[in-house]
Amino acid sequence: MQNTRNVTDSIVWVGANDRRIALFENLFPVEKGVSYNSYLILDEKTAVMDTADSAVTLQFLENVKGALNGRELDYIVVNHMEPDHCANIETLMNLYPSSKVVGNGKTFKFIEQFYDMNLEGRKIEVKEGDVLDLGRHKLQFVFAPMVHWPEVMMAYEQTEKILFSADAFGSFGAVDALFNDEQKDAFADLGEMRRYFSNIVGKYGPQVQGVLKKAAGLEITQICPLHGQIWRKDLDQVLAVHDKWSRYEAEEKAVAIFYGSMYGDTAEAAEMLAGMLAEAGVKNTVVYDVSSTHVSYLISEIFRCSHIVLAAPTYNNGLYPAMLNLLEDMKALNLQNRNISIIENGSWAPQAGKIMREKLEGLKGMEILGQTVTIKSALKADTVEALREMSREIAESLKG
Numbered sequence: 001m002q003n004t005r006n007v008t009d010s011i012v013w014v015g016a017n018d019r020r021i022a023l024f025e026n027l028f029p030v031e032k033g034v035s036y037n038s039y040l041i042l043d044e045k046t047a048v049m050d051t052a053d054s055a056v057t058l059q060f061l062e063n064v065k066g067a068l069n070g071r072e073l074d075y076i077v078v079n080h081m082e083p084d085h086c087a088n089i090e091t092l093m094n095l096y097p098s099s100k101v102v103g104n105g106k107t108f109k110f111i112e113q114f115y116d117m118n119l120e121g122r123k124i125e126v127k128e129g130d131v132l133d134l135g136r137h138k139l140q141f142v143f144a145p146m147v148h149w150p151e152v153m154m155a156y157e158q159t160e161k162i163l164f165s166a167d168a169f170g171s172f173g174a175v176d177a178l179f180n181d182e183q184k185d186a187f188a189d190l191g192e193m194r195r196y197f198s199n200i201v202g203k204y205g206p207q208v209q210g211v212l213k214k215a216a217g218l219e220i221t222q223i224c225p226l227h228g229q230i231w232r233k234d235l236d237q238v239l240a241v242h243d244k245w246s247r248y249e250a251e252e253k254a255v256a257i258f259y260g261s262m263y264g265d266t267a268e269a270a271e272m273l274a275g276m277l278a279e280a281g282v283k284n285t286v287v288y289d290v291s292s293t294h295v296s297y298l299i300s301e302i303f304r305c306s307h308i309v310l311a312a313p314t315y316n317n318g319l320y321p322a323m324l325n326l327l328e329d330m331k332a333l334n335l336q337n338r339n340i341s342i343i344e345n346g347s348w349a350p351q352a353g354k355i356m357r358e359k360l361e362g363l364k365g366m367e368i369l370g371q372t373v374t375i376k377s378a379l380k381a382d383t384v385e386a387l388r389e390m391s392r393e394i395a396e397s398l399k400g
Protein backbone atom coordinates (compact mmCIF):
# COMPACT_ATOMS: atom_id res chain seq x y z
CA MET A 1 0.00 0.00 0.00
CA GLN A 2 1.22 3.49 -0.85
CA ASN A 3 2.55 5.28 2.23
CA THR A 4 3.74 8.74 1.23
CA ARG A 5 3.79 12.25 2.65
CA ASN A 6 3.41 15.53 0.84
CA VAL A 7 6.41 17.80 1.17
CA THR A 8 4.48 20.44 -0.80
CA ASP A 9 1.44 20.25 -3.11
CA SER A 10 3.59 18.85 -5.89
CA ILE A 11 6.53 17.24 -4.11
CA VAL A 12 6.00 13.87 -2.44
CA TRP A 13 8.20 11.90 -0.05
CA VAL A 14 8.23 8.37 -1.48
CA GLY A 15 10.84 6.88 0.87
CA ALA A 16 10.55 4.20 3.52
CA ASN A 17 11.75 3.26 6.99
CA ASP A 18 13.79 0.15 7.75
CA ARG A 19 13.43 -0.80 11.41
CA ARG A 20 14.78 -4.33 10.93
CA ILE A 21 18.30 -3.31 10.01
CA ALA A 22 20.82 -4.00 12.79
CA LEU A 23 23.98 -2.49 11.31
CA PHE A 24 24.09 0.40 8.83
CA GLU A 25 26.83 -0.31 6.25
CA ASN A 26 27.07 -3.62 8.15
CA LEU A 27 29.10 -1.58 10.61
CA PHE A 28 27.14 0.93 12.69
CA PRO A 29 24.49 -0.18 15.19
CA VAL A 30 21.17 1.51 14.41
CA GLU A 31 18.86 0.55 17.26
CA LYS A 32 16.22 2.93 15.91
CA GLY A 33 16.59 1.78 12.29
CA VAL A 34 17.12 4.13 9.39
CA SER A 35 15.03 5.91 6.77
CA TYR A 36 15.77 5.95 3.06
CA ASN A 37 14.30 9.17 1.74
CA SER A 38 13.32 9.66 -1.86
CA TYR A 39 11.33 12.49 -3.37
CA LEU A 40 9.04 12.74 -6.38
CA ILE A 41 8.28 16.03 -8.13
CA LEU A 42 5.03 16.15 -10.10
CA ASP A 43 5.07 18.91 -12.71
CA GLU A 44 4.81 19.06 -16.51
CA LYS A 45 7.64 16.55 -16.21
CA THR A 46 8.00 14.13 -13.32
CA ALA A 47 11.27 13.42 -11.53
CA VAL A 48 12.23 11.11 -8.70
CA MET A 49 15.25 12.10 -6.65
CA ASP A 50 17.29 9.07 -5.71
CA THR A 51 15.78 5.65 -5.14
CA ALA A 52 16.17 3.55 -1.98
CA ASP A 53 17.89 0.56 -0.45
CA SER A 54 16.95 -2.93 -1.67
CA ALA A 55 15.58 -3.69 1.83
CA VAL A 56 12.62 -1.35 1.18
CA THR A 57 12.16 -1.88 -2.56
CA LEU A 58 8.53 -3.02 -2.40
CA GLN A 59 7.38 -0.07 -0.32
CA PHE A 60 9.40 2.36 -2.42
CA LEU A 61 7.96 1.10 -5.73
CA GLU A 62 4.41 1.18 -4.38
CA ASN A 63 5.01 4.74 -3.24
CA VAL A 64 6.34 5.90 -6.61
CA LYS A 65 3.56 4.16 -8.51
CA GLY A 66 0.88 5.51 -6.18
CA ALA A 67 2.19 9.07 -6.22
CA LEU A 68 2.53 9.05 -10.01
CA ASN A 69 -1.11 7.98 -10.18
CA GLY A 70 -0.85 6.65 -13.72
CA ARG A 71 1.61 9.23 -15.03
CA GLU A 72 4.91 8.39 -16.65
CA LEU A 73 8.20 8.99 -14.87
CA ASP A 74 10.41 11.30 -16.92
CA TYR A 75 13.59 11.58 -14.85
CA ILE A 76 15.47 9.53 -12.29
CA VAL A 77 17.85 12.01 -10.67
CA VAL A 78 20.83 10.32 -8.98
CA ASN A 79 22.33 12.67 -6.43
CA HIS A 80 24.26 9.88 -4.70
CA MET A 81 25.39 6.55 -6.13
CA GLU A 82 25.79 4.63 -2.87
CA PRO A 83 23.75 1.42 -3.00
CA ASP A 84 21.47 2.42 -0.11
CA HIS A 85 20.05 5.03 -2.49
CA CYS A 86 20.52 3.62 -5.97
CA ALA A 87 19.43 -0.01 -5.65
CA ASN A 88 16.25 0.59 -7.64
CA ILE A 89 17.46 2.64 -10.61
CA GLU A 90 17.29 -0.24 -13.07
CA THR A 91 13.90 -1.39 -11.79
CA LEU A 92 12.49 2.11 -12.30
CA MET A 93 14.04 2.30 -15.77
CA ASN A 94 12.30 -0.96 -16.67
CA LEU A 95 8.97 0.07 -15.17
CA TYR A 96 9.09 3.49 -16.85
CA PRO A 97 10.76 2.89 -20.21
CA SER A 98 10.73 6.53 -21.30
CA SER A 99 12.52 7.71 -18.16
CA LYS A 100 16.03 9.14 -18.33
CA VAL A 101 18.73 8.96 -15.69
CA VAL A 102 20.23 12.29 -14.60
CA GLY A 103 23.69 12.37 -13.03
CA ASN A 104 27.21 13.73 -13.45
CA GLY A 105 30.26 12.14 -15.04
CA LYS A 106 31.25 10.35 -11.85
CA THR A 107 27.68 9.15 -11.27
CA PHE A 108 27.70 7.33 -14.61
CA LYS A 109 31.15 5.87 -13.96
CA PHE A 110 29.87 4.38 -10.70
CA ILE A 111 26.70 3.10 -12.40
CA GLU A 112 28.92 1.19 -14.82
CA GLN A 113 31.02 -0.19 -11.96
CA PHE A 114 28.09 -1.32 -9.82
CA TYR A 115 25.61 -2.45 -12.46
CA ASP A 116 25.21 -3.66 -16.02
CA MET A 117 22.52 -1.24 -17.16
CA ASN A 118 21.92 -0.29 -20.74
CA LEU A 119 21.88 3.51 -20.59
CA GLU A 120 21.93 4.10 -24.34
CA GLY A 121 19.69 7.07 -25.08
CA ARG A 122 18.64 7.25 -21.42
CA LYS A 123 21.35 9.33 -19.92
CA ILE A 124 21.49 13.07 -19.13
CA GLU A 125 24.86 14.24 -17.84
CA VAL A 126 24.82 17.47 -15.84
CA LYS A 127 27.49 19.85 -14.65
CA GLU A 128 27.68 22.13 -11.62
CA GLY A 129 25.02 24.84 -11.91
CA ASP A 130 23.04 23.13 -14.70
CA VAL A 131 19.27 23.39 -14.35
CA LEU A 132 16.77 20.63 -15.15
CA ASP A 133 13.48 22.26 -16.19
CA LEU A 134 10.41 20.32 -15.06
CA GLY A 135 7.89 23.09 -15.78
CA ARG A 136 7.15 25.23 -12.72
CA HIS A 137 9.92 23.44 -10.84
CA LYS A 138 13.55 23.87 -11.80
CA LEU A 139 16.30 21.73 -10.31
CA GLN A 140 19.67 23.42 -10.05
CA PHE A 141 22.56 21.04 -9.41
CA VAL A 142 25.02 21.98 -6.69
CA PHE A 143 27.99 19.62 -6.55
CA ALA A 144 29.07 18.36 -3.12
CA PRO A 145 32.03 16.05 -3.78
CA MET A 146 33.07 13.84 -0.82
CA VAL A 147 29.94 14.57 1.16
CA HIS A 148 30.07 11.58 1.26
CA TRP A 149 31.32 10.11 -2.04
CA PRO A 150 32.98 11.95 -4.94
CA GLU A 151 29.94 11.96 -7.24
CA VAL A 152 27.57 13.52 -4.67
CA MET A 153 25.52 16.47 -5.79
CA MET A 154 22.60 18.28 -4.25
CA ALA A 155 19.58 19.60 -6.14
CA TYR A 156 18.13 23.00 -5.31
CA GLU A 157 14.55 23.47 -6.44
CA GLN A 158 14.43 27.14 -7.37
CA THR A 159 10.68 27.78 -7.26
CA GLU A 160 9.78 26.29 -3.87
CA LYS A 161 13.34 26.87 -2.61
CA ILE A 162 13.90 23.34 -1.38
CA LEU A 163 17.37 21.86 -1.00
CA PHE A 164 17.60 18.12 -1.71
CA SER A 165 20.81 17.71 0.21
CA ALA A 166 21.84 14.06 -0.39
CA ASP A 167 23.71 12.71 2.67
CA ALA A 168 24.27 16.16 4.15
CA PHE A 169 22.06 17.10 7.13
CA GLY A 170 20.92 13.48 7.54
CA SER A 171 20.63 11.26 10.58
CA PHE A 172 20.48 7.68 11.76
CA GLY A 173 17.08 6.52 12.97
CA ALA A 174 13.85 5.71 11.18
CA VAL A 175 11.55 8.74 11.03
CA ASP A 176 8.57 8.60 13.41
CA ALA A 177 7.60 12.11 12.41
CA LEU A 178 8.92 12.93 8.95
CA PHE A 179 9.00 16.71 9.38
CA ASN A 180 11.00 18.21 12.21
CA ASP A 181 8.14 20.51 13.20
CA GLU A 182 6.03 17.42 13.92
CA GLN A 183 8.17 16.73 16.99
CA LYS A 184 7.96 18.62 20.28
CA ASP A 185 11.73 18.91 20.24
CA ALA A 186 13.25 18.68 16.79
CA PHE A 187 16.69 18.27 18.33
CA ALA A 188 15.74 15.48 20.73
CA ASP A 189 17.68 13.05 18.52
CA LEU A 190 20.68 15.32 18.07
CA GLY A 191 22.92 12.49 19.35
CA GLU A 192 21.91 10.25 16.45
CA MET A 193 22.37 13.10 13.99
CA ARG A 194 25.83 13.75 15.40
CA ARG A 195 26.71 10.05 15.37
CA TYR A 196 25.63 9.90 11.71
CA PHE A 197 27.54 13.05 10.80
CA SER A 198 30.71 12.22 12.72
CA ASN A 199 31.03 8.65 11.48
CA ILE A 200 29.73 9.01 7.92
CA VAL A 201 30.97 12.43 6.79
CA GLY A 202 33.09 13.52 9.78
CA LYS A 203 36.27 12.92 7.80
CA TYR A 204 35.20 15.46 5.19
CA GLY A 205 34.89 18.62 7.30
CA PRO A 206 36.40 20.96 4.67
CA GLN A 207 34.04 19.61 2.00
CA VAL A 208 31.05 20.12 4.31
CA GLN A 209 32.29 23.68 4.86
CA GLY A 210 32.21 24.08 1.07
CA VAL A 211 28.60 22.91 0.98
CA LEU A 212 27.65 25.28 3.80
CA LYS A 213 29.15 28.19 1.86
CA LYS A 214 27.12 27.24 -1.20
CA ALA A 215 23.98 26.85 0.95
CA ALA A 216 24.55 30.30 2.45
CA GLY A 217 24.02 31.79 -1.01
CA LEU A 218 20.61 30.13 -1.43
CA GLU A 219 17.27 30.99 0.09
CA ILE A 220 16.07 27.68 1.58
CA THR A 221 12.60 26.86 2.92
CA GLN A 222 13.17 23.13 3.50
CA ILE A 223 16.13 20.76 3.63
CA CYS A 224 15.34 17.28 2.36
CA PRO A 225 18.17 14.81 3.12
CA LEU A 226 18.44 11.16 2.10
CA HIS A 227 18.22 9.93 5.71
CA GLY A 228 16.30 11.25 8.70
CA GLN A 229 13.80 14.03 9.13
CA ILE A 230 12.99 16.83 6.71
CA TRP A 231 13.91 20.25 8.11
CA ARG A 232 11.28 22.91 7.60
CA LYS A 233 11.93 24.97 10.72
CA ASP A 234 15.03 25.84 12.74
CA LEU A 235 17.12 25.68 9.58
CA ASP A 236 19.62 28.11 11.08
CA GLN A 237 20.20 25.75 14.01
CA VAL A 238 20.70 22.75 11.74
CA LEU A 239 23.20 24.67 9.64
CA ALA A 240 24.94 25.96 12.79
CA VAL A 241 25.58 22.54 14.35
CA HIS A 242 26.90 21.22 11.04
CA ASP A 243 29.15 24.25 10.78
CA LYS A 244 30.55 23.55 14.24
CA TRP A 245 31.04 19.82 13.64
CA SER A 246 32.66 20.32 10.25
CA ARG A 247 35.13 22.81 11.75
CA TYR A 248 35.97 20.16 14.39
CA GLU A 249 34.90 22.56 17.07
CA ALA A 250 33.50 20.94 20.25
CA GLU A 251 29.76 21.32 20.68
CA GLU A 252 30.20 22.03 24.40
CA LYS A 253 32.76 22.39 27.16
CA ALA A 254 32.47 18.97 28.72
CA VAL A 255 34.58 15.92 29.59
CA ALA A 256 34.30 12.40 28.20
CA ILE A 257 36.40 9.68 29.84
CA PHE A 258 37.12 6.59 27.76
CA TYR A 259 38.74 3.64 29.45
CA GLY A 260 39.86 0.14 28.54
CA SER A 261 40.35 -2.23 31.44
CA MET A 262 41.09 -5.95 31.75
CA TYR A 263 40.62 -6.50 35.47
CA GLY A 264 38.99 -3.30 36.67
CA ASP A 265 42.00 -1.30 37.84
CA THR A 266 42.05 1.20 34.97
CA ALA A 267 38.25 1.35 35.16
CA GLU A 268 38.54 2.27 38.82
CA ALA A 269 40.87 5.15 37.93
CA ALA A 270 38.39 6.40 35.31
CA GLU A 271 35.46 6.27 37.74
CA MET A 272 37.50 7.94 40.47
CA LEU A 273 38.55 10.75 38.11
CA ALA A 274 34.89 11.32 37.15
CA GLY A 275 34.05 11.77 40.84
CA MET A 276 36.98 14.13 41.37
CA LEU A 277 35.89 16.22 38.37
CA ALA A 278 32.41 16.48 39.82
CA GLU A 279 33.90 17.59 43.15
CA ALA A 280 35.92 20.19 41.25
CA GLY A 281 32.66 21.60 39.91
CA VAL A 282 32.72 20.00 36.45
CA LYS A 283 29.20 19.05 35.37
CA ASN A 284 27.92 16.23 33.17
CA THR A 285 31.14 14.25 32.76
CA VAL A 286 30.47 11.00 30.90
CA VAL A 287 32.40 7.71 31.24
CA TYR A 288 32.58 4.95 28.61
CA ASP A 289 34.14 1.49 28.55
CA VAL A 290 35.76 1.25 25.11
CA SER A 291 35.38 -2.53 25.11
CA SER A 292 31.62 -2.52 25.52
CA THR A 293 30.66 0.64 23.63
CA HIS A 294 30.59 0.70 19.84
CA VAL A 295 33.28 3.05 18.60
CA SER A 296 30.73 5.11 16.63
CA TYR A 297 29.22 6.35 19.93
CA LEU A 298 32.68 7.25 21.24
CA ILE A 299 33.48 9.22 18.09
CA SER A 300 30.20 11.07 18.40
CA GLU A 301 31.04 12.01 22.00
CA ILE A 302 34.44 13.31 20.92
CA PHE A 303 32.68 15.56 18.42
CA ARG A 304 30.54 16.84 21.31
CA CYS A 305 33.10 17.28 24.12
CA SER A 306 36.01 19.69 24.41
CA HIS A 307 37.99 17.52 26.86
CA ILE A 308 38.78 13.84 26.48
CA VAL A 309 40.51 11.46 28.90
CA LEU A 310 42.00 8.27 27.49
CA ALA A 311 42.81 5.55 30.03
CA ALA A 312 44.19 2.18 28.94
CA PRO A 313 46.49 -0.65 29.92
CA THR A 314 49.57 -1.86 28.11
CA TYR A 315 48.88 -5.04 26.16
CA ASN A 316 51.42 -7.30 24.41
CA ASN A 317 53.97 -4.53 24.88
CA GLY A 318 51.58 -2.27 22.94
CA LEU A 319 48.25 -0.57 23.51
CA TYR A 320 45.05 -2.28 24.65
CA PRO A 321 43.34 -3.20 21.31
CA ALA A 322 39.97 -1.52 21.92
CA MET A 323 41.73 1.79 22.72
CA LEU A 324 44.00 1.37 19.70
CA ASN A 325 40.88 0.94 17.57
CA LEU A 326 39.42 4.20 18.93
CA LEU A 327 42.62 6.11 18.19
CA GLU A 328 42.80 4.68 14.66
CA ASP A 329 39.20 5.72 14.08
CA MET A 330 39.90 9.23 15.40
CA LYS A 331 42.67 9.51 12.84
CA ALA A 332 40.57 8.07 10.03
CA LEU A 333 37.83 10.60 10.78
CA ASN A 334 40.24 13.52 10.90
CA LEU A 335 39.40 14.47 14.51
CA GLN A 336 41.05 17.70 15.65
CA ASN A 337 41.24 20.39 18.29
CA ARG A 338 40.59 18.65 21.59
CA ASN A 339 42.24 18.75 25.01
CA ILE A 340 43.40 15.28 25.98
CA SER A 341 44.50 13.76 29.29
CA ILE A 342 46.17 10.36 29.45
CA ILE A 343 46.15 7.58 32.02
CA GLU A 344 48.15 4.41 31.41
CA ASN A 345 48.47 1.14 33.25
CA GLY A 346 51.30 -1.39 33.04
CA SER A 347 52.53 -4.01 35.49
CA TRP A 348 56.13 -4.35 34.31
CA ALA A 349 56.78 -2.19 31.22
CA PRO A 350 54.08 0.50 30.76
CA GLN A 351 53.86 1.48 27.06
CA ALA A 352 50.24 2.58 26.66
CA GLY A 353 50.82 6.28 27.47
CA LYS A 354 53.71 6.63 25.05
CA ILE A 355 51.75 4.99 22.24
CA MET A 356 48.64 7.10 22.87
CA ARG A 357 50.78 10.28 22.78
CA GLU A 358 52.43 9.19 19.52
CA LYS A 359 49.04 8.46 17.94
CA LEU A 360 47.66 11.83 19.06
CA GLU A 361 50.67 13.66 17.64
CA GLY A 362 49.46 12.55 14.22
CA LEU A 363 46.20 14.47 14.72
CA LYS A 364 45.82 18.24 14.25
CA GLY A 365 45.28 20.56 17.18
CA MET A 366 45.32 17.97 19.95
CA GLU A 367 46.63 19.50 23.16
CA ILE A 368 47.81 17.06 25.80
CA LEU A 369 47.20 18.41 29.29
CA GLY A 370 49.81 17.77 31.97
CA GLN A 371 51.66 14.53 32.66
CA THR A 372 50.53 11.01 31.90
CA VAL A 373 49.27 9.33 35.07
CA THR A 374 50.95 5.92 35.31
CA ILE A 375 49.28 3.17 37.30
CA LYS A 376 51.44 0.18 38.15
CA SER A 377 48.86 -2.62 38.23
CA ALA A 378 46.46 -1.00 40.71
CA LEU A 379 45.74 2.40 42.24
CA LYS A 380 47.88 3.44 45.22
CA ALA A 381 47.96 6.66 47.24
CA ASP A 382 50.41 8.37 44.87
CA THR A 383 48.37 7.60 41.74
CA VAL A 384 45.18 8.75 43.44
CA GLU A 385 46.92 12.04 44.15
CA ALA A 386 48.06 12.21 40.51
CA LEU A 387 44.45 11.72 39.41
CA ARG A 388 43.39 14.53 41.74
CA GLU A 389 45.97 16.78 40.08
CA MET A 390 44.63 15.73 36.66
CA SER A 391 41.09 16.67 37.72
CA ARG A 392 42.37 20.12 38.77
CA GLU A 393 44.15 20.62 35.44
CA ILE A 394 41.05 19.67 33.47
CA ALA A 395 38.76 21.87 35.60
CA GLU A 396 41.16 24.79 35.12
CA SER A 397 41.41 24.21 31.38
CA LEU A 398 37.61 24.10 31.06
CA LYS A 399 37.46 27.64 32.44
CA GLY A 400 39.75 28.88 29.65
Ligand code: FEO
Residues within 6 Å of the ligand: 080, 082, 084, 085, 148, 149, 167, 226, 227
Ligand atom coordinates in the same frame (compact mmCIF):
# COMPACT_ATOMS: atom_id res chain seq x y z
FE1 FEO B 1 23.18 6.92 2.70
FE2 FEO B 1 26.41 7.91 1.55
O1 FEO B 1 24.70 7.12 1.63
